[in-house]
Amino acid sequence: MEENKVLDEVKEVAEDTAKEVKDAAENAAAEVAEAAEKTAEEIKDTADVPASEQDGKAAPEYVLEIDDLYVEYDTEDALVKAVNGLNLKLRHGETVGLVGETGAGKTTTALSILRLVPDPPGVIKSGSIKVEGQNVMELSEAAMQEIRGNDVAMIFQDPMTALNPVFTVGEQIAETIRLHTDCTKDEADEKAGDMLEVVGIPRARGNEFPHQFSGGMKQRVVIAIALACNPKLLIADEPTTALDVTIQAQVLDIMRGLKDQFNTSMIMITHDLGIVAETCDSVAIIYAGRIVEYGTLVDVFKHTLHPYTEGLFNSLPNIHNRTAKLKPIKGLMCDPSNLPVGCPFADRCNYVTDACKEKLPEQRYVSDTHYVCCTAYDDPNFRLERSKENG
Amino acid sequence: MGDYEHLLEVSHLKKYFNVRAGSLHAVDDVSFTIDKGKTLGVVGESGCGKSTTGRAILRLHEPTSGSVKFEGREIVGLSKREMRKLRAEMQIIFQDPYASLDPRNTISQIIAEPMKLSGTMKKDEIEQKVHDLMETVGLAERFVNTYPHELDGGRRQRIGIARALALNPKFIVCDEPVSALDVSIQAQILNLLGELQDNMGLTYMFITHDLAVVNHFADDIAVMYLGQLVEKAPSEELFDNPLHPYTEALLSAIPVPDLDNQTKRIPIKGEITSPINPPDTCRFAKRCPYCSGQCMESSPELVELSPGHFVACHKVAEEHAGGTWKVDEAATA
Numbered sequence: 001m002e003e004n005k006v007l008d009e010v011k012e013v014a015e016d017t018a019k020e021v022k023d024a025a026e027n028a029a030a031e032v033a034e035a036a037e038k039t040a041e042e043i044k045d046t047a048d049v050p051a052s053e054q055d056g057k058a059a060p061e062y063v064l065e066i067d068d069l070y071v072e073y074d075t076e077d078a079l080v081k082a083v084n085g086l087n088l089k090l091r092h093g094e095t096v097g098l099v100g101e102t103g104a105g106k107t108t109t110a111l112s113i114l115r116l117v118p119d120p121p122g123v124i125k126s127g128s129i130k131v132e133g134q135n136v137m138e139l140s141e142a143a144m145q146e147i148r149g150n151d152v153a154m155i156f157q158d159p160m161t162a163l164n165p166v167f168t169v170g171e172q173i174a175e176t177i178r179l180h181t182d183c184t185k186d187e188a189d190e191k192a193g194d195m196l197e198v199v200g201i202p203r204a205r206g207n208e209f210p211h212q213f214s215g216g217m218k219q220r221v222v223i224a225i226a227l228a229c230n231p232k233l234l235i236a237d238e239p240t241t242a243l244d245v246t247i248q249a250q251v252l253d254i255m256r257g258l259k260d261q262f263n264t265s266m267i268m269i270t271h272d273l274g275i276v277a278e279t280c281d282s283v284a285i286i287y288a289g290r291i292v293e294y295g296t297l298v299d300v301f302k303h304t305l306h307p308y309t310e311g312l313f314n315s316l317p318n319i320h321n322r323t324a325k326l327k328p329i330k331g332l333m334c335d336p337s338n339l340p341v342g343c344p345f346a347d348r349c350n351y352v353t354d355a356c357k358e359k360l361p362e363q364r365y366v367s368d369t370h371y372v373c374c375t376a377y378d379d380p381n382f383r384l385e386r387s388k389e390n391g
Numbered sequence: 392m393g394d395y396e397h398l399l400e401v402s403h404l405k406k407y408f409n410v411r412a413g414s415l416h417a418v419d420d421v422s423f424t425i426d427k428g429k430t431l432g433v434v435g436e437s438g439c440g441k442s443t444t445g446r447a448i449l450r451l452h453e454p455t456s457g458s459v460k461f462e463g464r465e466i467v468g469l470s471k472r473e474m475r476k477l478r479a480e481m482q483i484i485f486q487d488p489y490a491s492l493d494p495r496n497t498i499s500q501i502i503a504e505p506m507k508l509s510g511t512m513k514k515d516e517i518e519q520k521v522h523d524l525m526e527t528v529g530l531a532e533r534f535v536n537t538y539p540h541e542l543d544g545g546r547r548q549r550i551g552i553a554r555a556l557a558l559n560p561k562f563i564v565c566d567e568p569v570s571a572l573d574v575s576i577q578a579q580i581l582n583l584l585g586e587l588q589d590n591m592g593l594t595y596m597f598i599t600h601d602l603a604v605v606n607h608f609a610d611d612i613a614v615m616y617l618g619q620l621v622e623k624a625p626s627e628e629l630f631d632n633p634l635h636p637y638t639e640a641l642l643s644a645i646p647v648p649d650l651d652n653q654t655k656r657i658p659i660k661g662e663i664t665s666p667i668n669p670p671d672t673c674r675f676a677k678r679c680p681y682c683s684g685q686c687m688e689s690s691p692e693l694v695e696l697s698p699g700h701f702v703a704c705h706k707v708a709e710e711h712a713g714g715t716w717k718v719d720e721a722a723t724a
Contacts, residue, residue, distance in 0.1 A: 101573040102544075215437070244436035244600060246659045249644040253658075271574055274603075274646025277653070301650050313648065315578035317607035320652055326607070328578035332543060 060133035063233050063265040064090040064113065069127035071108050071117060071289075078337035082108040084289035086127070087363075090233070095259060095266040097276035099312070100286035101333055106269045107157075109286075110235045113267075114152055115144050132232060150180040153226035157238040159218035163210040169221045170196070170206025176228045195224040199254055216247030223254065230262055237269045252279055273316060277301065282369070285309045288334060288344035295370030303387060305372035307349045310386045343375060351376050351384075395463025397424035398594050399448070399562060404457035406440075406447045413668040417443040419618035420457075422693065425611075427561075430588065430595040432609030432626070434602055434641070438666065440618040441598045442486075445564040448596070449481055450474060461562065479509060479558035486567035488547035492539040498525075498550055499535045505557040524553040528583060545576035552583065562594045569604060581608060602645050606630055611699070614638045617666050617674040620693055624700040634702045637675050673705065681706050 071083035083105040090096055098106050111117045113129055115136055129136050131152055136144065156162040164172060173192035177183065183191070193203040199220040210218055219239065226234060236255065240248040256279055259266060268280055276283055276297070283300040285293040285308060293306035304310050311329035318324050331348045334340060342357035343349070349356065353376065361375040376382045406418040418440045425431045433441045446452045448459050450466065459466050466477060485491035492501055499521050506517045525532065528549040539547055548568060555563055565584065569577040581604065587593055599605050605612055606626055613623040614635065622635040633639045643657040659678050673679070676686040685705045693703040696711050 101575060245602065245644040246436060246641060248646075249656055250658070252646075253656075272646060273574075273648035277648050277650055278646045297650065301648070312574060315574045316648055317578075317581075317603040318649070320647075320649065324607075326578040326582055328582060329575040332545070332576075 060130075061091065062089045062130075063092050063094075063132060064088070064267075065128075065130040065133075066109070066113070067128045067130075069109065069112060069129065070125040071105070071112055072123050072125055073121045074123060075121050080337045081339055082122075082289055082336055083112065084339070086286070086290055088284060088291065088294075090265050090267065092232070092265055093259070093263040094282065095268055095280045097280035097283045098267055098269045098286055099271060099273065099276060099283060101271065103333055103336060104286045105289035105336075106286055107237055108289075110154065110237055110267065110269055113233075113235060114148050114154060115139075116148075146180070149176050149226075149231075150229045151231060152233045152235065153229070153231035155219075155222055155226045155234065155236040155239045158242055159215060159222050160242065162222050163218060165210055168207050168209055169213065173206070173221070173225050173228055176225050180229045191228065192224075195228050196221075198227070198258070199224045200250070214247075216243050216251065219243060219247075219251055220254065223251070223258075227258055227262070227264075231264060233265045233267070235267045235269070238271070239268075240275065241270075241272075248275075255279065273301075273312060285312070288336060288339060290344075290373065292345065292373045293371070295367075299367070299370035303366075303370065304384060305366065305370070305377070305387070306345075306374050307351050307376070307384060308345050310384050311348070311350075313386060343373075351382075395460070397460075398427040398462060399425040399596075400458075400460040400463075401444075401448060402458050402460075404444065404447055404459065405455045406443050406452055407455045410667060415667050416618045416669055417666065418447055418454075419669070421615075421618075421620050423613055423620060423623060425562075425594055425596060427594055428588070428592050429611065430597050430609045432605035432612040433596060433598045433615060434600060434605050434612060435615035436600065438617075439615040440666075441615050442566055444615070445483065445566050445596055445598050449478070449483055449564060451483070479505075480561045481564070482555040482558070482560040482562070483564040483566060484548075484551050484555050484568045487571055488544050488551055489539075489571070491551055492547060494539055497536050497538055498530070498542075501539070501550055502553045502557060505554060509558055520557065524556055527556065527587070528553045529579075543576075544572050545579060548572060548580055549583070552580075552587075556587070556591075559591075560593070562596070564596045564598065566598045567600070568597075570599065570601065577604070584608070602642060614641065617664065617669065619674060619690075619703065620701075621675065621704070622700075622702050623693075628697075628700055632700075634696065634700070634707045635675075635704050636679050636681055636706075685709075 066086055066088040069083050069086045073080040073082055086105070086109055088096070098109065100106050108117060112124055113131070113136070117124060124137065131147060136147065139147070163169065170189060170192045173195050174188040177188040177191050178185065193206055196203055196206050201217060201220055210221070213221065219242070223239070239255070240251050243251060252275065255266070258264060268276065270276060280297060282294070282296050284291045285300065285306060287308050293300060293309050300309060304313065308329070314327035315329060317326060329348050334344050334347065340346065340357065342359055343361050346352045346356040355378065356375045359375070361373040363371045363373055364377055365371045401424070402422045404418055404421045408415040408417055421444055423431065433444065435441050443452060447454045454467055457467065461477065461481060466474070469477065502521045502524055503517050506512045506520060512520070522532070525535070530546060530549050530553065534542065534546070539550065568584070569580050572580060584595070585608070588595065597605060597609055609626050611623060612626050612629045614621050614637065616637050622629065622633070622638045629638065630642065633642055640657045640659045643654050645654070647654055664674060664677055671690050672688065673686040673691050676682045679686065683706065691703045691705045691708065693701050694708055695701050696707070702708070
């Protein structure tokens with residue numbers, strides 16, 4: 001009995017192939033006999049660790065696991081609930097697009113992974129974040145410093161402010177390398193020059209200062225810094241928002257090339273579904289601090305499930321059909337300091353029912369890779385307009 | 392009302408800025424027309440002079456030379472007093488709704504300001520009009536006495552629009568009005584601008600770097616590159632049949648949120664050349680895959696190749712004279 005129950009639970013949390021889920025569940029079940037009070041998720045994690053140790057490559061299945069993360073900003077005026085029970089897993093070499101509006105909690109999630117949430121007022125209330133199986137919440141500040149820029153690197157949104165104006169770009173790239181590897185100054189400078197060439201900037205320009213670079217080139221320098229130590233996980237927070245389309249295309253090409261070359265996992269934070277379509281393997285749609293729909297690119301783009309995702313698509317001007325009228329999402333995002341009891345999207349939703357306002361919808365898997373948080377699917381015949389059109 | 396063919400007629404407009412390194416050609420010999428009730432989209436990368444063009448037309452930047460005719464009347468050279476009267480008919484919506492509103496004024500004061508300055512309306516008329524305008528742009532009445540910092544970007548942009556509409560203008564320069572907004576809010580504002588155009592017969596010059604937005608919104612599109620107009624055509628024609636190599640590369644660079652319709656990207660190599668003391672060559676030549684000797688010798692003229700479709704490219708013009716050349720054919724050749 002108990003074993004079956006745990007098996008079921010494991011199936012729910014592991015977004016994985018049936019076989020892997022079964023393996024994990026069997027491992028979990030074995031351990032449950034000894035520690036029955038542990039949750040299925042914890043057991044799965046412990047079951048994973050020995051496997052990776054045997055492997056020798058120290059490669060847990062997921063490069064990143066975020067589990068039930070809550071982050072709040074305790075300001076004088078209000079308690080702002082930025083992230084509310086967020087779950088996300090990322091495999092090696094996978095790129096996930098984190099898509100949502102301003103204030104949805106995208107950047108806060110990213111900062112939490114690096115433990116860079118400004119504190120005060122930010123507090124990581126609960127949840128766990130594991131990078132390569134290691135819980136970053138339990139690490140000392142010194143150990144965290146080892147991870148930042150080394151295992152996990154971040155590309156910030158605004159290249160104009162991310163660089164230090166009083167150091168040359170070469171020095172700024174070399175700084176990261178010297179901090180994380182045992183090498184001489186000359187070696188670090190050499191490597192910094194190599195990194196500049198990787199992102200398509202002549203080595204000689206390493207002696208120049210950020211103000212001598214255009215926006216696109218500055219962003220490439222920021223990318224070079226982020227990639228200098230071959231991170232396992234790269235967090236790109238709107239890396240091209242400040243750039244023109246042609247430069248954006250160049251930067252995205254570079255990032256894609258690097259992913260292929262170094263098998264880096266990537267979180268692509270963006271509000272541009274076009275960029276997601278071009279660069280990501282899977283998509284997480286985030287609303288009011290929770291992932292409301294998650295799936296592969298095809299799942300989310302072709303078999304859209306959440307009304308909010310549908311709304312995002314309808315808001316976009318379609319360059320292949322210029323006469324289509326835009327159908328914006330009505331209203332504004334709910335105030336994160338005053339979240340409703342029920343579904344936070346209910347007030348803006350075209351499909352809202354009374355049931356939506358009563359309880360927070362739970363994750364509902366429609367396939368191994370695709371889930372949605374929407375109460376409307378309590379009705380098995382419910383379908384979005386967009387899905388009807390897509391057949 | 393005088394006789395005029397186009398609501399706005401811009402010819403050989405130039406705006407040079409004197410900088411330490413020399414003369415910066417922000418707008419260099421730009422000519423175009425906009426008809427009443429239509430929208431001209433102006434696209435290009437940052438620094439191509441699209442905003443400067445918009446501002447020079449309103450004489451927020453004094454043009455270096457050239458002519459701007461509004462309803463057939465030359466406005467370059469008008470006195471400050473005459474210009475002030477005309478400003479009621481020509482308005483602008485700014486890009487950044489966070490920077491373009493005075494933080495010390497309430498919403499009603501901001502919207503009322505143009506009417507107060509015009510000096511033609513009584514206090515209660517103004518109050519009524521503020522009320523009407525807020526309704527027109529979809530701002531709830533409870534915001535009347537709030538300050539800009541209390542509102543989100545979408546609402547702030549609505550205030551900017553209400554302010555621009557206050558004096559019943561005929562022509563509005565929209566300078567990246569939705570760039571700072573989230574997509575869901577962006578669609579709300581675009582729909583609002585569209586409705587206002589239908590209801591009030593407004594004419595827009597819509598400046599943006601977002602080609603998907605401009606394709607949706609504009610009747611004609613002008614593509615600018617380094618201060619010059621390189622191509623102008625009706626929107627559909629421009630997207631279906633881009634002639635200038637830059638336009639083609641620009642269109643191919645748009646990320647498409649549709650898995651079945653991904654465009655093949657044509658890379659543009661290198662960075663933009665400096666607009667300071669530019670040489671008299673085609674300004675795109677250094678990045679152009681089809682560049683030939685002629686392109687380095689003289690700057691191409693903007694010519695009308697088919698009705699309404701203007702291009703400034705030596706290669707296209709030459710091949711057009713000889714028959715069937717098209718950019719994509721050359722790319723595969």
